[in-house]
Amino acid sequence: MDRATPMPAMPEKNKSGLAGFLKFVVRHRALYIMLIPGLAYLIIFKYIPLAGSVIAFQDFNIFRGIWNSPWVGFKWFEQFFTYPQLRRLLFNTIIISFYQLIFAFPAPILLALLLNEVRKMAFKRTVQTIVYLPHFFSWTIVFGFTYMILSVQTGLLNSLIESLGFERINFLQKAEYFRTIIVGTGIWKETGWSAIIFLAALAGINPSLYEAAKIDGANRFRQLWHITLPGILPTIVIMLLLRIGNILDLGAEQIYMFLNELTYRTGDVLDTYTYRIGILGGQYSLTTAIGLFKSVVGFLLMVTANQLSKKITGEGLY
Amino acid sequence: MAIKRSLGEKIFDACNVIFLVLASLLVVIPVVHVIAGSFSSTQALIQNKVFLVPVDFNLDNYKLVIQNETFWETFKNSVLLVIVGTAINMVMTLVTAYPLSKSYLKGRKVFILAFVFTMIFHAPLIPSYILIRNLGLLDTFWALVVPPAIGMFNLIMCITFFRSLPEELFEAARVDGMGEYRILWKIAVPLSMPIVVTLLLFYAVNHWNSYFNALIYITDRKLYPLQLYLYHLLAEANAIDNYRGVNTLASLDTSPQGLQLATIVVATVPIVIIYPFLQKHFIKGAMLGSLKE
Numbered sequence: 202m203d204r205a206t207p208m209p210a211m212p213e214k215n216k217s218g219l220a221g222f223l224k225f226v227v228r229h230r231a232l233y234i235m236l237i238p239g240l241a242y243l244i245i246f247k248y249i250p251l252a253g254s255v256i257a258f259q260d261f262n263i264f265r266g267i268w269n270s271p272w273v274g275f276k277w278f279e280q281f282f283t284y285p286q287l288r289r290l291l292f293n294t295i296i297i298s299f300y301q302l303i304f305a306f307p308a309p310i311l312l313a314l315l316l317n318e319v320r321k322m323a324f325k326r327t328v329q330t331i332v333y334l335p336h337f338f339s340w341t342i343v344f345g346f347t348y349m350i351l352s353v354q355t356g357l358l359n360s361l362i363e364s365l366g367f368e369r370i371n372f373l374q375k376a377e378y379f380r381t382i383i384v385g386t387g388i389w390k391e392t393g394w395s396a397i398i399f400l401a402a403l404a405g406i407n408p409s410l411y412e413a414a415k416i417d418g419a420n421r422f423r424q425l426w427h428i429t430l431p432g433i434l435p436t437i438v439i440m441l442l443l444r445i446g447n448i449l450d451l452g453a454e455q456i457y458m459f460l461n462e463l464t465y466r467t468g469d470v471l472d473t474y475t476y477r478i479g480i481l482g483g484q485y486s487l488t489t490a491i492g493l494f495k496s497v498v499g500f501l502l503m504v505t506a507n508q509l510s511k512k513i514t515g516e517g518l519y
Numbered sequence: 520m521a522i523k524r525s526l527g528e529k530i531f532d533a534c535n536v537i538f539l540v541l542a543s544l545l546v547v548i549p550v551v552h553v554i555a556g557s558f559s560s561t562q563a564l565i566q567n568k569v570f571l572v573p574v575d576f577n578l579d580n581y582k583l584v585i586q587n588e589t590f591w592e593t594f595k596n597s598v599l600l601v602i603v604g605t606a607i608n609m610v611m612t613l614v615t616a617y618p619l620s621k622s623y624l625k626g627r628k629v630f631i632l633a634f635v636f637t638m639i640f641h642a643p644l645i646p647s648y649i650l651i652r653n654l655g656l657l658d659t660f661w662a663l664v665v666p667p668a669i670g671m672f673n674l675i676m677c678i679t680f681f682r683s684l685p686e687e688l689f690e691a692a693r694v695d696g697m698g699e700y701r702i703l704w705k706i707a708v709p710l711s712m713p714i715v716v717t718l719l720l721f722y723a724v725n726h727w728n729s730y731f732n733a734l735i736y737i738t739d740r741k742l743y744p745l746q747l748y749l750y751h752l753l754a755e756a757n758a759i760d761n762y763r764g765v766n767t768l769a770s771l772d773t774s775p776q777g778l779q780l781a782t783i784v785v786a787t788v789p790i791v792i793i794y795p796f797l798q799k800h801f802i803k804g805a806m807l808g809s810l811k812e
Contacts, residue, residue, distance in 0.1 A: 235615070236615065238611060243634060246665070249646075250647040256646065334794060339746050341750050349549065349552055499640070
């Protein structure tokens with residue numbers, strides 16, 4: 202099967218047309234055969250579900266299947282935008298994403314800038330080793346840590362609150378704390394790791410720029426403002442646009458772990474609702490409509506972000 | 520290196536060090552607190568005596584974990600998941616990336632676009648779920664390892680790396696009569712060890728850490744991975760917390776908190792063991808990931 206193709210892999214003269222292409226395929230069949238499992242996977246597990254999204258326009262019944270379920274047009278999408286309970290999901294998703302953008306996005310930039318100013322390498326490396334670690338913890342484990350801090354009975358923070366003479370607060374069961382906890386634990390887990398890319402950008406700045414600035418009498422704050430920040434701006438822009446492209450994608454791994462009935466009001470998002478009502482509740486069409494909406498918005502944002510990125514920084518994602 | 524530093528710079532440096540130390544402590548304290556708790560007695564835990572050192576140091580919680588059959592069952596499932604899942608990931612990713620890294624391959628752009636498109640337009644969850652169901656994979660081990668067989672981001676990373684290898688090398692091998700598969704395993708892979716190790720770790724950590732897939736596709740408790748068991752354990756603790764309310768005292772004899780803590784620690788141990796490798800390779804990976812096709 203994987204008989205050597207005798208042809209050395211020189212770029213072919215462009216023989217246009219089907220015949221030339223087929224000849225090429227036959228000559229390099231080993232490479233095309235290698236592609237088969239990957240393409241089969243792609244079609245079965247990515248494109249068939251994509252095509253299966255048509256059930257968003259049906260009143261899908263698992264027993265009748267896609268072919269026999271009645272078509273209902275945009276009924277589910279209309280519901281999604283008109284039912285207050287469903288609008289709440291969209292609002293929760295966007296507001297949590299927005300908080301993350303404001304608080305969690307700048308954190309690694311700040312951390313990278315501060316780490317970059319450290320002169321003792323051993324100290325820098327120690328801090329890096331520590332702050333990268335939480336990235337590799339699962340969300341269940343991060344929840345375990347959070348629980349030990351915030352739990353009403355045994356949480357460290359609650360012990361502190363009580364010792365100061367205040368009443369214990371049930372942080373994990375109160376809707377008003379949910380978003381803060383999600384953003385906070387997100388910062389705790391990912392800031393260190395996300396700083397790596399900015400540290401790399403910082404390392405890429407030409408040191409002679411700093412030398413020249415020093416000779417001109419610029420202190421470190423002026424160097425930061427006039428050299429460092431412009432130096433990492435392209436990276437910041439790319440990461441920001443990427444983040445905006447994913448605005449409706451909050452990790453279900455995280456949110457679902459922290460969520461409970463008492464925090465649905467502020468914390469139930471598109472993904473968690475899809476799991477509960479779709480997979481557990483069997484409302485396949487409605488939740489597919491929600492998923493499809495998410496995909497389309499994500500796609501549009503991503504494409505727009507990429508165009509913008511190309512325009513601003515000359516770099517795109519693809 | 521400038522030796523003269525202004526007062527302002529000195530103050531800044533001092534503040535910077537203090538801030539970074541505080542940030543590190545913020546990461547370390549919750550972890551140490553849980554470790555300390557896992558070695559403490561139930562009594563000490565309930566009375567909130569534990570901060571960063573164990574109180575009434577003992578191994579009872581770990582004995583509970585070791586005696587816990589559910590723990591071992593889910594632990595075994597997770598190990599199997601990591602081994603089989605990562606093996607499938609690696610074979611699929613490498614075999615797919617290799618032909619796609621050949622710039623002379625006709626149709627390459629179309630193929631790559633087909634893969635990249637799924638990164639920017641995700642299929643919704645429910646149709647995937649229905650597919651898995653129709654394939655009869657629901658409530659099987661395969662539902663956890665086959666659907667995530669290729670990580671698109673990892674695939675792109677791998678293609679990018681393969682492309683940096685000199686094509687002359689492969690041509691020489693072809694002249695020697697080697698087939699493409701042998702070239703991939705004997706030449707491309709050994710030359711790509713940095714990316715291979717990075718992918719291996721990426722995939723393995725992912726399999727070890729995720730519970731949501733299992734939550735969706737697995738209802739049979741015998742197939743639960745460790746993280747899903749942990750999810751239920753912790754969600755339950757959280758629910759009990761709510762039930763107890765603020766002023767009721769925890770019941771003394773059944774507090775599973777020590778068990779939870781010890782389970783958390785044990786579940787984290789594999790990650791901590793490979794962390795030195797992770798740090799070394801993942802940083803490269805994070806950098807490679809920023810490269811584009």
